Amino acid sequence: MTLLQLKAVGHVYLGRAVLEQVSFDVVQGEMVALVGPSGCGKSTLAQIAAGLIIPRHGEVARGYSRCAFVFQEPRLLPWATVEANVALGLSGLPFARSERRAKIAAACHQVALEESDWHKFPSQLSGGMRQRTALARALVGEPDFLYFDEPFTALDAALRRRMQDLVVATVLDNGKGGLFITHDIHEALRICHRIAVLDRHGQGILDCVTVPERPGNRSEEMIFETARRLISDHPLFAVVEEHDERRLA
Numbered sequence: 001m002t003l004l005q006l007k008a009v010g011h012v013y014l015g016r017a018v019l020e021q022v023s024f025d026v027v028q029g030e031m032v033a034l035v036g037p038s039g040c041g042k043s044t045l046a047q048i049a050a051g052l053i054i055p056r057h058g059e060v061a062r063g064y065s066r067c068a069f070v071f072q073e074p075r076l077l078p079w080a081t082v083e084a085n086v087a088l089g090l091s092g093l094p095f096a097r098s099e100r101r102a103k104i105a106a107a108c109h110q111v112a113l114e115e116s117d118w119h120k121f122p123s124q125l126s127g128g129m130r131q132r133t134a135l136a137r138a139l140v141g142e143p144d145f146l147y148f149d150e151p152f153t154a155l156d157a158a159l160r161r162r163m164q165d166l167v168v169a170t171v172l173d174n175g176k177g178g179l180f181i182t183h184d185i186h187e188a189l190r191i192c193h194r195i196a197v198l199d200r201h202g203q204g205i206l207d208c209v210t211v212p213e214r215p216g217n218r219s220e221e222m223i224f225e226t227a228r229r230l231i232s233d234h235p236l237f238a239v240v241e242e243h244d245e246r247r248l249a
């Protein structure tokens with residue numbers, strides 16, 4: 001079953017075309033990574049797919065019933081505690097108070113937030129804890145499709161790995177679907193079934209590489225060797241690396 005389908009999507013900001021003729025789809029149980037040089041339009045495309053931006057051209061068909069979006073920055077309500085922020089992910093869902101409490105607690109545990117932190121406000125949390133709160137808010141309502149826009153950039157390496165494993169376990173083991181934007185090819189190889197490369201000017205998906213084996217079953221050796229091979233042999237991945245301005249800085 002196709003959960004997301006984009007057909008010839010194009011967008012324009014202030015008279016400047018940022019995306020043209022972009023088409024791809026995501027089926028149930030699949031996570032697709034979207035990579036491409038900085039500024040090529042990945043975030044815009046994900047927001048179009050999620051319905052946050054209306055595209056100037058093309059069509060978006062959504063086969064999922066509910067989605068959640070994890071942004072690069074946590075976007076928490078500063079006046080609400082961790083629990084209250086996570087509870088936002090249950091807005092509009094018909095759960096009794098005790099069920100809501102249990103779901104919020106489970107989501108906080110999932111992202112390794114200690115119980116002693118649940119009553120804290122975002123200003124009292126580290127950057128990593130804020131991002132984990134945002135992840136818990138996305139997971140708590142058990143959406144069937146998740147959008148991730150470089151969600152783990154602020155996390156240290158160990159926590160980043162743990163969150164990547166969590167995405168594989170919660171999203172993919174439950175037959176959901178997702179679109180995962182990242183600049184890190186190792187991260188894409190760890191989490192995703194396919195890696196779609198967006199043209200540097202957002203003019204279409206240049207290639208879509210299917211990663212062998214199931215996410216979660218891939219060894220570290222396989223991930224590092226595949227990343228090395230893609231970057232050295234595949235001109236598109238070399239372009240992604242070269243044009244990532246954070247690497248050039």
Ligand SMILES: Nc1ncnc2c1ncn2[C@@H]1O[C@H](COP(=O)(O)OP(=O)(O)OP(=O)(O)O)[C@@H](O)[C@H]1O
Nearest residue numbers: 013014018036037038039040041042043044045183
């Ligand atoms: N609201 C906006 N108004 C005008 N231009 C915008 C707006 N949002 C993004 N842009 C421009 O559109 C282009 C694509 O931006 P977008 O954030 O989608 O790219 P990206 O590939 O996600 O970049 P990065 O990898 O650096 O996060 C960029 O040139 C950006 O400056």
